[in-house]
Amino acid sequence: MGQRLVRRFFHKHGTEYILAILAVGVSKILQVQIPDIIGHFIDQFRRGITPHGIDRYAQDLAVISIGYVILFGFGQFTVGKLARIFEGDLRRLLFDHWEDLDADYFNQHTTGDLLSHVLNDVPAIRQALAGGINQTLQAVFLFVATLFMTIRHINLSLTVISLIPLLLIPVVVVKLGPKIRQQSRVVQESLSAMAGMTEESLQSIRLVKSAGNEGVEVRRFTERTDSVYDNSMHLVRLNTTFQALIPLLSGISFAIALVYGGALTLSHHITLGAFVAFTVYLSMLVRPLMQFGNVINIFQNSSASLLRIQVLLEAQPQITEPAEPQHLPVHGPIVFHDLTFTYPHAKTPALRHLSLTVPEGSILGIVGRTGSGKSTLTRLLVRELDPPEKAITIGGTDIRNVAKADLREAIAYVPQDGFLFSSSIGHNIAFPTPQEDPAQIRQAAQAANILATVQTMPEGFDTVVGEHGLTLSGGQRQRVAIARALIKTHARIIILDDSLSAVDSLTEQTILGALRRLHQKGRTLIITSHRLSSLRLADHIMVLEEGQIVEFGTPQELLQRQGFYAQLYAIQSQGSETHG
Ligand SMILES: Nc1ncnc2c1ncn2[C@@H]1O[C@H](COP(=O)(O)OP(=O)(O)OP(=O)(O)O)[C@@H](O)[C@H]1O
Numbered sequence: 001m002g003q004r005l006v007r008r009f010f011h012k013h014g015t016e017y018i019l020a021i022l023a024v025g026v027s028k029i030l031q032v033q034i035p036d037i038i039g040h041f042i043d044q045f046r047r048g049i050t051p052h053g054i055d056r057y058a059q060d061l062a063v064i065s066i067g068y069v070i071l072f073g074f075g076q077f078t079v080g081k082l083a084r085i086f087e088g089d090l091r092r093l094l095f096d097h098w099e100d101l102d103a104d105y106f107n108q109h110t111t112g113d114l115l116s117h118v119l120n121d122v123p124a125i126r127q128a129l130a131g132g133i134n135q136t137l138q139a140v141f142l143f144v145a146t147l148f149m150t151i152r153h154i155n156l157s158l159t160v161i162s163l164i165p166l167l168l169i170p171v172v173v174v175k176l177g178p179k180i181r182q183q184s185r186v187v188q189e190s191l192s193a194m195a196g197m198t199e200e201s202l203q204s205i206r207l208v209k210s211a212g213n214e215g216v217e218v219r220r221f222t223e224r225t226d227s228v229y230d231n232s233m234h235l236v237r238l239n240t241t242f243q244a245l246i247p248l249l250s251g252i253s254f255a256i257a258l259v260y261g262g263a264l265t266l267s268h269h270i271t272l273g274a275f276v277a278f279t280v281y282l283s284m285l286v287r288p289l290m291q292f293g294n295v296i297n298i299f300q301n302s303s304a305s306l307l308r309i310q311v312l313l314e315a316q317p318q319i320t321e322p323a324e325p326q327h328l329p330v331h332g333p334i335v336f337h338d339l340t341f342t343y344p345h346a347k348t349p350a351l352r353h354l355s356l357t358v359p360e361g362s363i364l365g366i367v368g369r370t371g372s373g374k375s376t377l378t379r380l381l382v383r384e385l386d387p388p389e390k391a392i393t394i395g396g397t398d399i400r401n402v403a404k405a406d407l408r409e410a411i412a413y414v415p416q417d418g419f420l421f422s423s424s425i426g427h428n429i430a431f432p433t434p435q436e437d438p439a440q441i442r443q444a445a446q447a448a449n450i451l452a453t454v455q456t457m458p459e460g461f462d463t464v465v466g467e468h469g470l471t472l473s474g475g476q477r478q479r480v481a482i483a484r485a486l487i488k489t490h491a492r493i494i495i496l497d498d499s500l501s502a503v504d505s506l507t508e509q510t511i512l513g514a515l516r517r518l519h520q521k522g523r524t525l526i527i528t529s530h531r532l533s534s535l536r537l538a539d540h541i542m543v544l545e546e547g548q549i550v551e552f553g554t555p556q557e558l559l560q561r562q563g564f565y566a567q568l569y570a571i572q573s574q575g576s577e578t579h580g
Helices: 002-031 033-047 051-100 111-153 156-203 205-210 214-266 272-314 374-381 404-410 425-430 438-447 451-456 474-486 505-520 555-561 564-579
Strands: 334-341 351-358 363-368 392-394 411-414 493-497 524-528 540-545 548-553
Touching (some): 002 051, 351 374, 363 564, 404 411, 438 451, 474 493, 474 505, 540 564, 548 555, 548 564
Parallel strands (some): 363 540, 411 493, 493 524
Antiparallel strands (some): 334 351, 540 548
16 A cells, blocks of 8 residues: 555656756756866966956856756755655555554554654655655765766876775664664654553543552653663664764865875876865765765664554455445344354453344343443444354345445444544534534434533533543533434434443433434334443343343343343342432
């Protein structure tokens, strides 16, 4: 996918790139004329020069300088601009790719880790494309053009001898380069571990404070920052050694040029002008050689980043679209057929041999201890997790054969952790719809019994709920999440996964009233809960234990069976009597 992006990018912007390269090339050819002109000027000066002659040299220099600035500026700007375009494309590609991946992928990768790719790796690649390519172009063109001028117009042996120390630079690069690359990877990893820890710590700040755990968190963070510091310092030492050796070698080369070039001038093998021009050329070589060093650093850094991005882009969604999607039938029951499901990397199945028919327009209640498999079942039904073939059918069609969007269109699902965006309540409710329709938002809010609460807020539906809805109470958050599901008025199946746990009994009854009205319009309802009062409308109740159905029947039948349901009923009605 990454290569495709690069190919597409060069296909689209190749001409511009080539023009930029040519512009930089020509600008460097112009630049190396300057010492030559100065050399000629000095020699002419010694022979005797008229004011008109001086003006001519000045004009030549001015024309060359203007040409240089225009061409070099155009080249550098274009390469920089193209690198920024590539950076934006790469960020969009990453985001699109993440949107395609399954929800479970994000259980295995922390947000901090993923963000660090966007914040560190993408700019590192951009830097290679902008700074890296720019400096390479400048260095190569200037180096070659300078050597050409010094060999052709000044002196071959002076050029060769002065160059010897500079030839040691590749040796330094070969020795230090791999170490720098390895260490920059260590720094990137420690930074991403720190970002992950910071993200988790800030998200759980209320838990941390309520547990009085601030000290432990600060210590953990200090350990992370110390590790980032140690690793970065090691990298700084390696980089400094690398960067210091290059000017040192250039300095030796300069000294040789002075001694040998001075002797050649005294013995009239070269003119004074040529000698001065040579020293200017040599000083011009220092920069490209430093750039060679920088470029190698930049490319080493970015190659680690490129590798990490490549690995990211290779991750494939496990829940795939069917090759030939079938239409989801409008009518018919939901059937679970011998459904067994094991999470990736888990040792035991979360659901075992579960068979059940939920007739169209009925209400199924699901209870069971925590970890018994209730959420897993609902997540399988919306294909957030992938069920085995033919294990779940709706109206006789295997849900694996239906386009994911079709299936999700037909189901209004309130997950256990109804996530809220840090935007307005209205936006949060309207999220599944293509546009925010105030009438629809109001209606959904009314059904979820949050309308009156929203109306008391200063900005009504425009009230911003803070990060993850932190400015709302737990019950208010749940009701916004329910409203978000109920706004899908065309959905034929409504699933509430423990979505009423934080609302008070009165609110619960109002929401159930709204659900009953939808049920009367033929909707199928699946409600999981630990509170039996939430299952008051259920036609049938299923009790799950360790992924298996241990009880199934109408609420009356289950009461008579004296099992888990009856026990729960006894405990909860005792509780409500005590409260009453
Ligand atoms: N992403 C996951 N990877 C591996 N195992 C998981 C994952 N999610 C849940 N499980 C396991 O699957 C089993 C069923 O979990 P599930 O969330 O379906 O239970 P639940 O009945 O909804 O519990 P609760 O009432 O606490 O919400 C548990 O043993 C749980 O540890």
